[in-house]
Amino acid sequence: MVGAGSAVVNTYPLASYTFGTKEPKMEKDTSVADRLARMKVNYMKEGMRTSVEAILLVQEHNHPHILLLQIGNTFCKLPGGRLKPGENEIEGLKRKLTSKLGANSPALVPDWQIGECVAILWRPNFETTMYPYCPPHITKPKECKKLFLVHLSEREYFAVPKNLKASCCAIV
Template identity: 80%
Template structure:
């Protein structure tokens, strides 16, 4: 039997958080977002996107760093890849855009690890599946989630209009009404990992 892959998690207090200029959302509503996705699909084909699972620990329990937009919308750091862009390099670019210092005087040491999930969006709708339904020949989006192995200490710059919150795995588990299907399924996706809670 193969050993479980290990993820080192460091205390949330090890990380410093500052602010940078706001990073405004491109869409003001869900309908606008899907209309923009439809226009891009006509020009470029299926949207490919990546997101990072950034793990820290508090009270000896893993927490995931999530953006909260407004009071109800939660989002993993990441975003759409450019056509032909490498997934790992694209995720590093997106993490830098969302969490890197501005100006870029010091870059966090992003260590992109395992891809733990692939999600498919069959249509221009909220619904995503962890498989591509067999009757869908032209999915509209493929989204991959990667574990990001954080260094022991980092500095993150948060856009002023966003909040970055450490959410415990137990709060995510099965809580799709609050976090959506993709984020609420992360505890299951991480269940094959062994968490090494580094306390110093």
């Protein structure tokens, strides 16, 4: 088996994973405007927001796909979220993955193998747009988001909150 930090990424068929359900995880905000307003309030208290997201790769029809969490019929996102102030990125991502996809039974929670950071995105203002660089004229970005590749075992159990749906998207 290839571990974290390797140039090789093993992917396994989606059918080799088991998906169960757990109690709903409600979103804190009902709209994008509410989320940005909350982000502004938190920025005034804590400074720049640091968030992490996981790229979970699986195979479907012999082609790589990314596992996503679908909210409603139109919005999908990578599992992850905001780190606590001073929290380590790897430990924070493991905490978020367990919160979003881990079973209630500790025996069924995956041993998350966090791999490479594959992207860093910056939010210069309290807007939805994020960039793969911090614009040079921005001295106080509002958010830094890091995307990490997560190496999955051949078999895992994922518990998806009842208000979300596990979905996958082909990598083109």
